[in-house]
Amino acid sequence: MKQLLALSLAFILTITSLMPLSAIAQSTSCENGECVQQMVDRLNDLTAVYKQQCLPKKELTDKEIVEYHEKNGLTEQCWKYITEITHLEAELQKHQTKLETHLGCENGECKGPDSLGDDLNSQLNALGKVEQGLSCNETKKQEIKNKCGDDLKCAFVSSGMGMVGYIAEKFVPASEKIPGCHMGDDSCATQLATGLIKSVYSFFEGAWDLLKAGGKYAGKKAGKFWKWVKGGDDHASTSQLAMAKASEDEGVFDMLMKDFTGTMSKLFEGLVAALKEWMKNDIFCEKWSAVPHFSKCEAPAAGFDCISCKGLVNGMCAITGIIIAEVVPAFLTGGMATAAKHGVNGAGKIAKLFSVSAKAMEAIKASRVGRVALGAATKVDDVIKVTKGLKIAKAAVEAALKAIKAYLMNPARKVLKTSLTALTELTKKGSVFLAETKTGKIIVFGGKALKTTGKIVIYPIDNPMTAWAFKAGERSFEKIFKLGAPKLVKASAVTSAITKIDPALESTLAKIESAKIPAKPDARKLLNLEEDLLAKVSPKRVGLLDDILASEKPNFDEIIKHLYPELQYGPLSSKLGAAKVLEAEKELLEEISKMANGPVKDELLKRFQMHVKSGQARNKIMGKLQIRPEDAYAGMKDVVVPEIKGPTLAKMMSDKNYGEIIIKAPVERRRSTAKALKLLENSGQSPSEAAATFQKFEKNFNHVLDKAPADSDSAAMLAEYIKRQRKAGVADEVIGTKLDDAFKEVCN
Amino acid sequence: MIRFFIVLTLGAVALSGTVLGKSLELTKNARSIFIEEKPDWKMGKDLFGMPFIYFSPKKNGQRSNISFTDTGANLALDMKALADNQADFKKNKDAWAKTVGATTLEFSPYEVKETKLGHKIHQIGFSYKHENKIYFERSNYIECRGKIIFSKSLRLKENEKHEKDFQELLHGLDCGGV
Numbered sequence: 050m051k052q053l054l055a056l057s058l059a060f061i062l063t064i065t066s067l068m069p070l071s072a073i074a075q076s077t078s079c080e081n082g083e084c085v086q087q088m089v090d091r092l093n094d095l096t097a098v099y100k101q102q103c104l105p106k107k108e109l110t111d112k113e114i115v116e117y118h119e120k121n122g123l124t125e126q127c128w129k130y131i132t133e134i135t136h137l138e139a140e141l142q143k144h145q146t147k148l149e150t151h152l153g154c155e156n157g158e159c160k161g162p163d164s165l166g167d168d169l170n171s172q173l174n175a176l177g178k179v180e181q182g183l184s185c186n187e188t189k190k191q192e193i194k195n196k197c198g199d200d201l202k203c204a205f206v207s208s209g210m211g212m213v214g215y216i217a218e219k220f221v222p223a224s225e226k227i228p229g230c231h232m233g234d235d236s237c238a239t240q241l242a243t244g245l246i247k248s249v250y251s252f253f254e255g256a257w258d259l260l261k262a263g264g265k266y267a268g269k270k271a272g273k274f275w276k277w278v279k280g281g282d283d284h285a286s287t288s289q290l291a292m293a294k295a296s297e298d299e300g301v302f303d304m305l306m307k308d309f310t311g312t313m314s315k316l317f318e319g320l321v322a323a324l325k326e327w328m329k330n331d332i333f334c335e336k337w338s339a340v341p342h343f344s345k346c347e348a349p350a351a352g353f354d355c356i357s358c359k360g361l362v363n364g365m366c367a368i369t370g371i372i373i374a375e376v377v378p379a380f381l382t383g384g385m386a387t388a389a390k391h392g393v394n395g396a397g398k399i400a401k402l403f404s405v406s407a408k409a410m411e412a413i414k415a416s417r418v419g420r421v422a423l424g425a426a427t428k429v430d431d432v433i434k435v436t437k438g439l440k441i442a443k444a445a446v447e448a449a450l451k452a453i454k455a456y457l458m459n460p461a462r463k464v465l466k467t468s469l470t471a472l473t474e475l476t477k478k479g480s481v482f483l484a485e486t487k488t489g490k491i492i493v494f495g496g497k498a499l500k501t502t503g504k505i506v507i508y509p510i511d512n513p514m515t516a517w518a519f520k521a522g523e524r525s526f527e528k529i530f531k532l533g534a535p536k537l538v539k540a541s542a543v544t545s546a547i548t549k550i551d552p553a554l555e556s557t558l559a560k561i562e563s564a565k566i567p568a569k570p571d572a573r574k575l576l577n578l579e580e581d582l583l584a585k586v587s588p589k590r591v592g593l594l595d596d597i598l599a600s601e602k603p604n605f606d607e608i609i610k611h612l613y614p615e616l617q618y619g620p621l622s623s624k625l626g627a628a629k630v631l632e633a634e635k636e637l638l639e640e641i642s643k644m645a646n647g648p649v650k651d652e653l654l655k656r657f658q659m660h661v662k663s664g665q666a667r668n669k670i671m672g673k674l675q676i677r678p679e680d681a682y683a684g685m686k687d688v689v690v691p692e693i694k695g696p697t698l699a700k701m702m703s704d705k706n707y708g709e710i711i712i713k714a715p716v717e718r719r720r721s722t723a724k725a726l727k728l729l730e731n732s733g734q735s736p737s738e739a740a741a742t743f744q745k746f747e748k749n750f751n752h753v754l755d756k757a758p759a760d761s762d763s764a765a766m767l768a769e770y771i772k773r774q775r776k777a778g779v780a781d782e783v784i785g786t787k788l789d790d791a792f793k794e795v796c797n
Numbered sequence: 798m799i800r801f802f803i804v805l806t807l808g809a810v811a812l813s814g815t816v817l818g819k820s821l822e823l824t825k826n827a828r829s830i831f832i833e834e835k836p837d838w839k840m841g842k843d844l845f846g847m848p849f850i851y852f853s854p855k856k857n858g859q860r861s862n863i864s865f866t867d868t869g870a871n872l873a874l875d876m877k878a879l880a881d882n883q884a885d886f887k888k889n890k891d892a893w894a895k896t897v898g899a900t901t902l903e904f905s906p907y908e909v910k911e912t913k914l915g916h917k918i919h920q921i922g923f924s925y926k927h928e929n930k931i932y933f934e935r936s937n938y939i940e941c942r943g944k945i946i947f948s949k950s951l952r953l954k955e956n957e958k959h960e961k962d963f964q965e966l967l968h969g970l971d972c973g974g975v
Contacts, residue, residue: 289934293862296855
């Protein structure tokens with residue numbers, strides 16, 4: 050899980066480093082919150098990582114979180130997380146505000162259905178009303194059906210009023226007048242109603258052409274009789290067939306007999322309703338199961354159901370003549386009973402009776418009624434399309450807001466916010482430092498944190514870390530903070546002494562410390578810093594060293610690091626060269642040697658000898674010059690090697706101290722061995738002491754004797770070296786080790 | 798054209814000195830004709846602009862009917878011309894049948910009969926099929942004291958009984974009030 054989180058975070062930060070924080074929102078449109086889920090996912094990941102890596106695993110109280118940060122500070126990595134989180138949250142909240150405005154809500158409260166505006170809710174509410182007005186739902190169908198009666202009754206009555214003679218009288222009794230019904234408003238409906246009324250009542254109104262004959266009926270005119278009577282005869286055929294069929298239902302028959310006029314009004318409604326059904330399912334049918342008009346209509350024309358009866362009749366205005374001539378007879382003879390009995394509800398049944406000529410069919414198709422229906426359906430489609438788009442947008446916005454809310458309510462976020470608040474408060478409360486450690490940079494809040502940080506370099510932060518810093522989203526400390534000159538957390542006797550002569554040197558010392566922190570320090574930078582330090586320190590170094598050595602517990606490592614940086618055998622030593630290094634070693638040794646005898650001096654000498662023992666780093670700089678027998682000899686030209694002649698050798702061989710040593714040596718090396726022993730004796734040692742010294746370094750002497758020619762002075766020179774080393778205060782163990790190392794080098 | 802106002806009076810009449818039963822006076826605009834009143838028949842007025850339609854009792858699901866209308870025409874019909882041109886009637890009715898979704902079947906040729914009161918009746922008819930029912934229709938143009946009275950009868954094929962009633966009504970028609 051931890052690895053997963055780490056990988057996840059690595060990915061997050063890699064991506065983040067490649068694009069600005071707001072790039073998610075900018076790369077694609079976030080108008081409807083498209084970018085939100087991605088942001089929330091990132092925030093959740095970051096929150097989880099922060100909680101895991103920047104806070105202890107156990108649950109903490111708010112107070113404990115403050116204490117935790119006070120004690121442990123905040124690593125740069127955690128700073129990156131929290132600034133990223135803070136910035137993303139700020140972005141998220143901006144989106145939240147925008148999305149709420151876009152949706153038509155504010156602080157969770159959304160506008161009412163009558164609100165005005167260009168937000169989604171207002172637009173949807175407005176479109177809802179438009180759609181409701183345009184869409185053809187069952188309620189609206191029923192409303193239109195119910196209204197059809199009044200619409201047509203007005204037209205029917207108006208038609209009656211428009212006609213003269215007995216028809217008008219019969220059709221418009223005072224009680225039948227409809228309030229608000231004006232003839233002029235419904236010219237098309239009136240035209241159709243008039244056509245129907247005439248077709249029903251026109252027996253005396255022109256259908257009876259027989260009157261044309263007058264008194265001159267004779268000759269050729271007599272032959273036209275059947276043509277003259279056609280109108281009246283056909284009308285009678287239609288009417289009587291209609292009545293014969295109506296008589297099948299006693300109720301309908303009685304209705305017609307008692308109130309033919311009133312029934313006709315109802316028939317008119319039925320006719321219009323049937324016409325609507327007919328056009329929907331026949332004339333304008335969009336898909337037939339087989340042969341058009343002779344098979345089942347599988348897709349009735351949309352839009353007709355919600356055209357008002359008045360609208361339908363208006364659309365048929367130009368084809369009223371066709372309707373009257375070709376549809377009404379079929380209606381009267383086939384559908385009258387159904388219409389009289391069921392009114393508009395019988396429309397479907399009646400519509401099946403209608404059949405018109407091909408010419409009439411074309412005329413109807415070309416009429417305005419088709420366009421009216423199609424227009425209504427298209428308008429609804431358009432509104433539905435827009436509404437659908439807005440609904441999708443609304444759903445997206447709501448989902449985004451829900452995701453934001455879920456994130457804001459996330460318990461893990463509460464801990465994070467507490468942590469952020471704690472950090473902000475701590476920065477306001479006291480000093481803030483940036484500490485550089487081998488494990489990374491840490492923000493520490495003075496006091497407790499510094500006590501636990503050990504010897505590290507810190508940068509006082511001149512400007513306090515504020516909430517702005519978090520919100521700025523800068524993830525690198527250097528970019529955020531104006532750092533002060535670096536300091537060392539803890540001053541030692543050495544650094545105190547150095548900074549006493551020049552306070553500015555503290556910064557140099559801290560910078561050197563800081564430069565050494567990386568796994569691969571910047572050698573050039575370090576060299577420059579050490580050279581700078583050395584240049585400033587060396588003129589006063591002996592005095593400083595004496596003061597330091599006089600302190601209670603002089604620290605050898607501190608002395609080397611800060612006062613004698615060239616004795617670290619690094620780039621500075623190489624640059625200065627062996628001579629300078631040797632000179633420094635000598636200077637240091639001499640000053641230590643000057644100390645009063647005691648354990649402190651012994652310890653320092655011991656550390657010195659250990660330090661200057663020929664390690665690889667030192668050897669690289671110093672070479673093997675100082676320990677090769679030849680070099681040693683060259684360096685000791687003034688040494689007087691005693692001469693050993695036969696009697697002296699014999700005498701020494703018989704000496705209780707020397708005898709065993711000399712006799713044990715091969716014959717050709719006995720004189721050389723005797724020279725070494727005599728040299729030691731001449732330097733002030735007693736024969737027993739000289740013998741003891743030889744025996745102590747016997748291995749080294751034998752080594753020299755093995756390598757050197759017979760009767761060589763080499764062993765004596767080694768004795769002189771040992772003598773001098775001892776005189777310099779070098780412990781025999783150190784001398785032994787140095788010789789071992791030297792011979793090892795030589796032999797190799 | 799001068800419109801003649803006709804009064805058709807419905808009343809009791811005696812035919813050839815023999816009282817056959819009650820009569821109906823059909824009056825319109827001050828002119829009347831008389832027809833026999835038949836038991837259980839119903840008179841409809843001003844239906845579809847037609848002043849009088851007389852309905853039989855229901856038989857075989859329908860009422861047969863016969864209409865009486867004063868055409869207003871004042872003339873004597875030329876039998877030969879009507880007989881020679883009866884194809885026009887056939888043509889008219891074929892066309893009409895289409896408008897109501899019917900199919901013509903047979904035509905009864907033009908003929909002239911004389912009523913008991915000596916009025917000439919010019920008859921022509923046809924049968925047709927409408928919604929799976931067969932109808933017999935006859936147009937009657939009655940020369941009624943110089944005026945042309947139009948009468949049309951209609952019945953289902955199976956209501957042959959009413960044909961007799963129709964003939965009785967027509968032959969008993971009295972143009973006394975015309």
